[in-house]
Amino acid sequence: MPEGHTLRRLADDLDAAFAGREVEVGSPQGRFADEAALLDRTTLVGADSAGKHLFVEFEGERFVHVHLGLIGGFDVRRDVAEVPFPQGAVRLRLVTRDTPAAYADLRGATRCDLVSAARRDEVVATLGPDPLRADADPDRAWQRIRRSGRAIGDLLMDQGVIAGVGNVYRAEVLFRHRIHPLRPGRTLRVGQWTAIWDDLVELMAQGVVDNRIDTVRPEHTPESMGRPPRVDDHGGEVYVYRRAAMPCHVCGASVRTEVLAGRNLFWCPRCQPAFRSRAVQSTST
DNA sequence: CCTCTATGGCGAA
DNA sequence: TCGCCCTAGAGGC
Numbered sequence: 329m330p331e332g333h334t335l336r337r338l339a340d341d342l343d344a345a346f347a348g349r350e351v352e353v354g355s356p357q358g359r360f361a362d363e364a365a366l367l368d369r370t371t372l373v374g375a376d377s378a379g380k381h382l383f384v385e386f387e388g389e390r391f392v393h394v395h396l397g398l399i400g401g402f403d404v405r406r407d408v409a410e411v412p413f414p415q416g417a418v419r420l421r422l423v424t425r426d427t428p429a430a431y432a433d434l435r436g437a438t439r440c441d442l443v444s445a446a447r448r449d450e451v452v453a454t455l456g457p458d459p460l461r462a463d464a465d466p467d468r469a470w471q472r473i474r475r476s477g478r479a480i481g482d483l484l485m486d487q488g489v490i491a492g493v494g495n496v497y498r499a500e501v502l503f504r505h506r507i508h509p510l511r512p513g514r515t516l517r518v519g520q521w522t523a524i525w526d527d528l529v530e531l532m533a534q535g536v537v538d539n540r541i542d543t544v545r546p547e548h549t550p551e552s553m554g555r556p557p558r559v560d561d562h563g564g565e566v567y568v569y570r571r572a573a574m575p576c577h578v579c580g581a582s583v584r585t586e587v588l589a590g591r592n593l594f595w596c597p598r599c600q601p602a603f604r605s606r607a608v609q610s611t612s613t
Numbered sequence: 614c615c616t617c618t619a620t621g622g623c624g625a626a
Numbered sequence: 627t628c629g630c631c632c633t634a635g636a637g638g639c
Contacts, residue, residue, distance in 0.1 A: 329619095329620060330620060330621075331620050331621095333620095334620075380620095380621075380622095395621080395622080396620095396621080396632090397621045397622070397631080397632060397633095398619060398620075398621045398622080398631095398632080398633095399618095399619060399620095399621085399632060399633050399634075400621090400632065400633075401633085401634090416633075416634075417632085417633065417634095419632090435632085435633060435634085436632050436633040436634080437632070437633095438621070438622070438623085438631065438632055439622095439632095485621090487621090487622085494620045494621075495619090495620055495621085496620050497620080498620095541620075569620085570619095589627090590621095590622095590627080590628080591621085592619095
């Protein structure tokens with residue numbers, strides 16, 4: 329589940345359920361037990377996200393730093409009639425029993441640490457601009473991209489360049505802007521970057537609202553095209569992500585896939601043609 | 614049962 | 627570049 333929109337939504341949901349309330353903090357699985365004991369029955373101040381990082385603040389400027397990694401999940405339920413017995417490997421559990429009762433179960437996280445405000449700031453300082461934050465400066469990312477010989481598909485996944493974009497948004501935003509994922513960052517024009525950034529701001533904000541990733545334009549929805557909706561565990565309607573060998577919704581070409589830096593890359597070979605250098609372009613046109 | 618996969622990221626080689 | 631960490635669900639036999 330976790331790209332930046334997931335963490336932003338989790339911060340909002342945790343706020344709604346627990347902010348300003350005294351919270352029972354436990355670790356049924358045991359791996360966070362010592363830290364949980366220090367926080368148990370103290371007030372949860374609030375939660376915030378930065379890229380794919382989540383910080384849950386407790387009184388005394390203490391923060392639980394959570395990173396879900398590839399497979400983690402944080403299940404937040406509020407206004408529940410009763411709090412169920414924890415199922416599976418619950419690293420961290422938050423509970424308020426006074427009405428409205430709420431609980432939240434963290435599983436599979438790669439990171440769940442009790443940290444100081446200074447450490448939180450250190451983590452945030454390693455991140456590039458986050459399209460979900462109003463104060464983000466996209467030019468910081470552009471200055472990295474325009475100087476880099478690395479593939480744009482690689483740069484978009486680098487959290488130090490831009491924070492919160494994962495494998496789905498990377499694949500989809502490059503498709504929407506017809507840019508081949510292996511094209512070197514320094515071959516992009518500033519207008520292309522601005523368009524990508526503005527699109528990410530919009531797509532990811534919508535992802536927070538829907539709690540899933542949908543990237544197809546109105547004319548390419550299942551209803552508009554008369555095609556069956558996507559049926560898999562991800563839910564959202566997308567153009568190329570995990571659609572290898574399937575026909576492109578726009579042109580019908582077979583969607584391609586390749587592994588880049590250990591992750592699956594997806595693109596349409598016709599809608600996102602291989603980049604030709606400026607020199608070649610100018611001689612051929 | 615087993616194997617594989619996954620919207621991530623780290624450190625060793 | 628590779629292996630490894632975290633966990634759950636799907637599919638194969």
